[in-house]
Amino acid sequence: MTHSVFIDGEAGTTGLQIRDRLLGRDDIRLVQLDPAMRKDPQARADCFAQADVAILCLPDAAAREAVTLTADMDVRLIDASTAHRIDPDWVFGFPELAPEMRERIAAARLVSNPGCYSTGAIAIVAPLVAAGLIDETEALSINAVSGYTGGGKAMVADFEAGTAPVHFIYGLDQRHKHIPEIMTHGGLLLQPVFAPSVGNFAQGMAVQLPLQLDDDRSVAALHQALADHYANEAFVQVVPADQIGARIDPTALNGSNVLRISVHGDDETGCATIVAVLDNLGKGASGAAVQNMNIMLGLPEGTSL
Numbered sequence: 001m002t003h004s005v006f007i008d009g010e011a012g013t014t015g016l017q018i019r020d021r022l023l024g025r026d027d028i029r030l031v032q033l034d035p036a037m038r039k040d041p042q043a044r045a046d047c048f049a050q051a052d053v054a055i056l057c058l059p060d061a062a063a064r065e066a067v068t069l070t071a072d073m074d075v076r077l078i079d080a081s082t083a084h085r086i087d088p089d090w091v092f093g094f095p096e097l098a099p100e101m102r103e104r105i106a107a108a109r110l111v112s113n114p115g116c117y118s119t120g121a122i123a124i125v126a127p128l129v130a131a132g133l134i135d136e137t138e139a140l141s142i143n144a145v146s147g148y149t150g151g152g153k154a155m156v157a158d159f160e161a162g163t164a165p166v167h168f169i170y171g172l173d174q175r176h177k178h179i180p181e182i183m184t185h186g187g188l189l190l191q192p193v194f195a196p197s198v199g200n201f202a203q204g205m206a207v208q209l210p211l212q213l214d215d216d217r218s219v220a221a222l223h224q225a226l227a228d229h230y231a232n233e234a235f236v237q238v239v240p241a242d243q244i245g246a247r248i249d250p251t252a253l254n255g256s257n258v259l260r261i262s263v264h265g266d267d268e269t270g271c272a273t274i275v276a277v278l279d280n281l282g283k284g285a286s287g288a289a290v291q292n293m294n295i296m297l298g299l300p301e302g303t304s305l
């Protein structure tokens, strides 16, 4: 059986990567839109009407417009934008988050794809809150570095023109668009301090959660809780710190859909850092969207990932 899929925003950073993953699959037919008409609502509506699943790789406003355009259609949506990630009418597309998630994604008409930083942060925080190792009101800081493709076409152009700094820190107003989804799906009641940054490399990401340790919250206990949560997962791996080495490379998982978590620190000092490494365009965007699409269509989850 062939399923029809429309990538709205196919010419963008996320859309192109999804197209690359789906081209050549004999179970998927890509619905084609004349590039000159890519922002024409009627032309997009005609494509939505032909699709079983549409993947929105658009700015938030255009993603919201797509929802309006498809209101009376059967097409199922996966939204890669920030627009619907805490909307209760949408299922959060993070299959590894909890045991019921795959079933919910498979049955959903509307699935929101997690943000890239959020994927790393939620992957660490949610299982530790569930295990009682982080309190929902604990004061947390989350630091992160992203490759510049995380900022879409405009940021790619800035770095490729040599006009961007080699590394910059931003989001200092503590209003980064990923904070609400990190709190909602991570299970936090107190807003964490979030410190994202961008480096002069195209792709890849590391998200860090520093934590103070105590008798119950040891390095081993943190590792074990995360390892137990992701024990049967192919795309989220919990790796002992001694297998990682002293330097963590944010680009280590580029080209894959894998997110790797490791717990570093020393019980004697009472300090630890939990690190998630992922490809911002893999498990952080396009890979996750294809994984969700496979689940929604009842196809093997890891196909083309």
Ligand SMILES: NC(=O)C1=CN([C@@H]2O[C@H](COP(=O)(O)OP(=O)(O)OC[C@H]3O[C@@H](n4cnc5c(N)ncnc54)[C@H](OP(=O)(O)O)[C@@H]3O)[C@@H](O)[C@H]2O)C=CC1
Pocket: 008, 009, 010, 011, 012, 013, 014, 015, 038, 039, 040, 056, 057, 058, 059, 060, 062, 080, 081, 082, 114, 115, 116, 149, 150, 151, 152, 153, 154, 280, 281, 284, 285
């Ligand atoms: N890059 C990343 O790592 C991640 C991105 N995302 C999210 O995915 C979405 C897409 O991001 P990204 O691919 O980086 O962005 P890009 O800027 O690279 O691409 C966006 C695409 O959408 C097109 N577009 C803009 N407005 C409209 C419209 N009204 N109708 C149809 N098409 C339109 C743009 O057209 P034009 O070619 O004219 O610019 C462009 O091709 C965003 O919401 C982003 O936040 C999510 C996770 C990670």
Ligand SMILES: CC(=O)N[C@@H](CCC(=O)OP(=O)(O)O)C(=O)O
Pocket: 080, 081, 082, 114, 115, 116, 117, 146, 147, 148, 149, 150, 151, 152, 155, 177, 178, 196, 197, 198
């Ligand atoms: C480096 C960079 O600029 N990153 C983007 C987030 C990328 C992303 O994940 O966007 P979504 O929220 O749509 O998922 C930012 O901080 O706004």
